Amino acid sequence: MIELIAYAQTPQATNDAVGTSYMLDVSNPGAISLSYQVGKGDDVMGRYSPFSQTFRLPFSNINTEFFGHYYDINIDTQAVNNAQVPKYDIHRKAYCELRMDGVPIIQGSLQLKKVYLKEEEFEVVVFGLEANLFQDIADLKLIDAFKNSSGNIVESYDVLMTDENIKTSFDLTQDVTEGAEGAGVVMFPIIDYGHSGDYNFIYYQLNATSEAGLHDANFLQPWHLKPSFNVKHLFEKIINQAGYDIDTASSTFLDTTAFTKLFMTLG
Numbered sequence: 001m002i003e004l005i006a007y008a009q010t011p012q013a014t015n016d017a018v019g020t021s022y023m024l025d026v027s028n029p030g031a032i033s034l035s036y037q038v039g040k041g042d043d044v045m046g047r048y049s050p051f052s053q054t055f056r057l058p059f060s061n062i063n064t065e066f067f068g069h070y071y072d073i074n075i076d077t078q079a080v081n082n083a084q085v086p087k088y089d090i091h092r093k094a095y096c097e098l099r100m101d102g103v104p105i106i107q108g109s110l111q112l113k114k115v116y117l118k119e120e121e122f123e124v125v126v127f128g129l130e131a132n133l134f135q136d137i138a139d140l141k142l143i144d145a146f147k148n149s150s151g152n153i154v155e156s157y158d159v160l161m162t163d164e165n166i167k168t169s170f171d172l173t174q175d176v177t178e179g180a181e182g183a184g185v186v187m188f189p190i191i192d193y194g195h196s197g198d199y200n201f202i203y204y205q206l207n208a209t210s211e212a213g214l215h216d217a218n219f220l221q222p223w224h225l226k227p228s229f230n231v232k233h234l235f236e237k238i239i240n241q242a243g244y245d246i247d248t249a250s251s252t253f254l255d256t257t258a259f260t261k262l263f264m265t266l267g
Helices: 061-066 129-137 142-146 163-169 231-241
Strands: 002-007 021-024 055-058 078-080 083-085 095-100 103-116 121-128 228-230 263-265
Touching: 021 061, 103 129, 142 231, 228 231, 231 263
Parallel strands: none
Antiparallel strands: 002 021, 002 095, 055 121, 078 083, 095 103, 103 121, 228 263
């Protein structure tokens, strides 16, 4: 017998990956169609995972509780772990397991596709964890990591271009962002980008002449420098915004100096 175990979404304020487990009622367990796929021979970079076809869940008490009466717009948000959040948010992952006689056959996420009010059923689909991340971010661009839920660019990473902020950014224990995004997230390195003329400021004195160079006071200005972004912070931001968590306990590489001090240049 196929069983569907789903885990309640926890509020953003907590560090728990999943919440209370629910054994959801399935309208017709025998009608659930599953597809298993790991990779294709002609697509070596492709990532695939098992998934189900859409199937339906009845408006039973436990199902309705899990989805938080999603179909009823008159239902107010509920307090979960002292944080006011919707009981079910379609924009966040809801982890689940499909089991056959108690043995997990797919571990992944549950997605609500439709609600049929007349038939009083939820239509859902299950995606395996293996490829979800690649599917979720496949069509996104880097700029999307810096947008809020309304699609607007967040300004918390802005840096006031002052001499003091530029110098402070060299110290990776300091935070120069306007929104206090974290120490060492944005830094302004002195890099020779290979430009010529007025666009290249990395010279001490040109041909030993009197032409200005770094030997002159106040020659180097904040606007000469381009920002660089901490790769670890960006990696974690992309993963978290896609609805996933990083198991730092099982990976030591993410905390090594080789990764924490890796920056990518912008502009």
